[in-house]
Amino acid sequence: MMTITTTEALANFCARAATAPYVTVDTEFLRERTYYSKLCLIQLAIPGNDEEDAVLVDPLVEGLSLDPIYDLFRDESVVKVFHAARQDLEIFCIEGGVIPAPLFDTQVAAMVCGFGEQVGYETLVRKIAKGNIDKSSRFTDWSRRPLTDAQKSYALADVTHLRDIYEHLSAELARSGRTEWVEEELSVLTDPETYRIAPRDAWRRVKTRTQSGRFMAILRELAAFREEYAQARNVPRSRVYKDDALIELASTKPSSEKDLARSRLLLREARKGEIADGILAAVQAGLEVDPKDFPETDNVRDKLQVNPALADLLRVLLKAKAETAGVAQKLIATSADLDTIAAGGREVQALSGWRKKVFGRDAIRMCEGRVGLKAQGNDVVVFEL
Template identity: 75%
Template sequence: MITITTTEALADFCTRAASHPYVTVDTEFLRERTYYSKLCLVQMAVPGDAPEDAVLIDPLVDGLSLEPMYELFRDESVVKVFHAARQDLEIFFVEADVFPTPLFDTQVAAMVCGFGDQVGYETLVRKICKAPLDKSSRFTDWSRRPLTDAQKTYAIGDVTHLRVIYETLAQELENSGRARWVQEELQVLTNPSTYIIEPGEAYKRLKTRTNSGRFLAIARELARFREGYAQGRNVPRNRVMKDDALMELASTKPGNMQDLGRSRLLLREARRGEIAEGILAAVAAGLETNPEDMPKPVVTGREKLQVNPALADLLRVLLKARCEQEKVAQKLIASAADLDALAAGKRDVPALTGWRAEVFGNDAVRLCEGKLALAAKGQNVRVIEV
């Protein structure tokens, strides 16, 4: 098993990889103690059975530059194949401002090809490669050196089996004419906005149960401070303060260090120093927010959308029927919230755009407008023109 530890060796492999139609890629990383993922290992493989066709790349070695790999990622003549690529792509975007192009994600492709919702790599190895996969090393500490033989075997398996999976799914997509569907889905993965969290928008990730504009204004400022602090010092946001502590502070509105010390949920480290000062400043900023500048409550839930429940149920039946007919994962087309929005008269849901509209969205709108009906015949559901 080859482990690359020099820039020269990496450049040699990437030059050879550039002569192949595709390269499979995976990473191992840690994120428990940092805001941004710490890249610990990169695995890559090209078509072939020779030992040099699959390699491990150790980014923790002093003096090793990953630029040859990033240059390969920019080479549009070579498809870069990942499974569940989002976290891998975030690492490369943060580290080098680069996205692998063109991209192929076997998890997305498998959902389009009828393997179910968010199918795991192990499942695809078992179903397509007809091989077992030892996952015992999955949660080991990938930053420790030297790596064990078990870790190396596990890591290399994530790109060697991926070659067979990619070739199988790519052929199936070509036969079915659905390659365009996958490419539409992958556009969000190569959009920088997917990975950039603006501190001022961080509050939108919070789950609140209040419509109070003042509470939301304080929560927004606390979330802004937490996100900026965590990003600037590369620490997990929960190490600054957890969500439940943030909600408590937005409710109690501490005005000084003594008030802050009465918090039940705030971490001890956050009751003093820079974090404590940042919290008090954020609360003060929230209290000073003008009413017109306060966040508006996010309206969610079936009852708030004035959903027609019978129509929503019909849409669920139509979605299930269409997905069974097309052999595509339901979750890829529409969520329960999307169906409720449609039943409430909304028309700005993803299910009404691109290939989703062809498979489901167009008929869903016609069903809502009374132009289609559903009928059962045996175990099948038929769509009838009205």
């Protein structure tokens, strides 16, 4: 097992990779104690069976530059293959200011090819590569050195099996004419804005049932302060205060440290000092927000009246269409999409692009009373009314 620890060795491998049709990529990282992921290991593989065709790159070695990898990621003659790429891409976008292109995500491709919703890597290894993965090193601390042979083998397996999976899925997509479907799905992953979290938008990540304007204004300010504090000190959001505490604060509207001391959910260290000052300032800012500037929620149920019976029919239609197309239901439409359509909304992803051909066109026709559903043997089919 080859571990690269110098910039020269990395440049040599990347030069070889630049002549290959694709390179498979994975990372190991830690995020439990930091806001930003700490990159601990990079795995790379190119087509071939020689030992030097699959390598580990140790980014923790002092003096090692990752510039050769970033240059390879910018080389559009080489496809960069990941599985469930989002977290890996976030690391490279933040640390190197680069998003690999062209990109291929085997999890997305597998969903398009009928392997189910968010299919796991182990499943694809078993079904496509006919291999198995040793799980003993799954919950390892990848920042500790030296790495054991078992850890290295586990890490390398994440990119060596990926070669067979990529070749199988890319061939299947070409055969079925669905390559563009995957490319459409990857547009979000390849957008740098996907990985930039603006503190003023952090409130959108907090799940709450309360939608009153004043509550949401305070929640927005509290979420923004938490995000700014966590980013500046590179600590997890939960180290500042957790979502349940944030919601409690937005409800109770504390105005003093004495009020904070009565919180059931706030961490002890957040009841005084910088965090306490930030909380009180955020609550006050939220109380002063003009009603016309209250946050606008995207909850379709607040804006449109959902027809439950029609929503249920759309779910049956989605299941039937997904089975016919051999595509994961979740990839075509979410439950929220179906509710929006049933409520008369049309600005949803399920009604555009390839989804419109597979599901959206008939979904609209059903809402308009032009088609219905009927049982035909073991299948559910669409018929004209």
